Amino acid sequence: MQGCDASVLLDGSATGPGEKEAPPNLTLRPSAFKAVNDIRDRLEKACGPVVSCSDILALAARDSVVVSGGPEYKVPLGRRDSAHFASREDVLSGLPPPSSPVPALLDNLAKINLDAADLVALSGGHTIGLAHCTSFEGRLFPRQDPAMKVSFARHLRRTCPAVGTDRRTVNDIRTPNIFDNMYYVNLVNREGLFVSDQDLFANETTRPLVAKFAADQSAFFDQFAVSMLKMGQISVLTGSQGQIRQNCSARNSGTVAGHLPWSVLEAADRFVPY
Numbered sequence: 424m425q426g427c428d429a430s431v432l433l434d435g436s437a438t439g440p441g442e443k444e445a446p447p448n449l450t451l452r453p454s455a456f457k458a459v460n461d462i463r464d465r466l467e468k469a470c471g472p473v474v475s476c477s478d479i480l481a482l483a484a485r486d487s488v489v490v491s492g493g494p495e496y497k498v499p500l501g502r503r504d505s506a507h508f509a510s511r512e513d514v515l516s517g518l519p520p521p522s523s524p525v526p527a528l529l530d531n532l533a534k535i536n537l538d539a540a541d542l543v544a545l546s547g548g549h550t551i552g553l554a555h556c557t558s559f560e561g562r563l564f565p566r567q568d569p570a571m572k573v574s575f576a577r578h579l580r581r582t583c584p585a586v587g588t589d590r591r592t593v594n595d596i597r598t599p600n601i602f603d604n605m606y607y608v609n610l611v612n613r614e615g616l617f618v619s620d621q622d623l624f625a626n627e628t629t630r631p632l633v634a635k636f637a638a639d640q641s642a643f644f645d646q647f648a649v650s651m652l653k654m655g656q657i658s659v660l661t662g663s664q665g666q667i668r669q670n671c672s673a674r675n676s677g678t679v680a681g682h683l684p685w686s687v688l689e690a691a692d693r694f695v696p697y
């Protein structure tokens with residue numbers, strides 16, 4: 424929320440629960456927050472307090488994609504970190520639930536200048552990772568979503584036999600740990616996990632892109648890189664805005680911008696308009 428400013432990493436404070444404590448973010452993994460803080464500590468030791476948590480997040484996302492087999496792309500740097508997290512209301516209105524059909528997703532993304540190609544390519548992030556039963560059980564109970572292949576529903580019920588089961592399954596049934604285009608092959612075969620996934624193949628605006636990415640992995644990789652760059656530049660803080668957090672989970676003590684030892688102003692012109 425609020426742009427690419429690492430606000431999701433902040434713990435709650437006296438003013439209320441943090442962005443990470445808002446319902447849609449409760450499934451974010453504690454181990455991921457720890458990994459970002461560990462990277463921040465190492466950078467502090469090696470370089471001093473000069474690398475922001477938001478730049479770390481953008482680079483870590485890119486590197487996770489690369490080590491899983493996906494495309495490599497250059498990340499513009501020079502973001503600074505927000506000193507404020509988004510409210511629960513902002514998170515709830517800004518993050519579409521996985522039960523959203525495509526028109527709702529497109530409306531939502533249009534507010535941040537992302538289009539149908541961005542939606543289809545970025546949803547391809549679901550080629551890796553895990554999801555809790557509660558994120559898709561509405562497609563299994565009380566009755567099975569007819570858009571879902573029967574054998575896939577049967578498979579999912581083995582992990583999620585009843586409403587409220589606290590277990591996880593893979594996002595991509597074909598190649599769960601590889602960043603490839605099998606996510607789109609799943610959609611063509613009606614084996615997408617969320618409504619927000621499967622509807623990309625049902626909707627006539629997004630269906631041709633799904634078909635294209637299912638047939639052509641390079642086309643997916645190219646668009647994914649473009650869309651990640653676009654998303655990673657939404658409402659970034661640069662120059663003297665925000666701060667470079669010393670601990671990614673808490674804003675720096677003292678005033679917000681204040682006496683920072685170093686500014687990344689010179690890197691700001693590396694942000695390219697789109």
Ligand code: HEM
Binds near residue numbers: 452552555
């Ligand atoms: C279209 C809007 C999106 C919706 C509705 C959505 C929804 C979800 C949901 C519900 C989960 C499972 C959470 C859980 O139950 O643990 C999930 C996981 C995941 N999503 Fe998305 N997502 C969206 C966009 C994205 C984008 C843009 C990316 C990255 C480019 C992405 C990457 C992932 C990854 C990697 C996981 C696995 C996380 C893990 O293993 O813990 N998603 N998403």
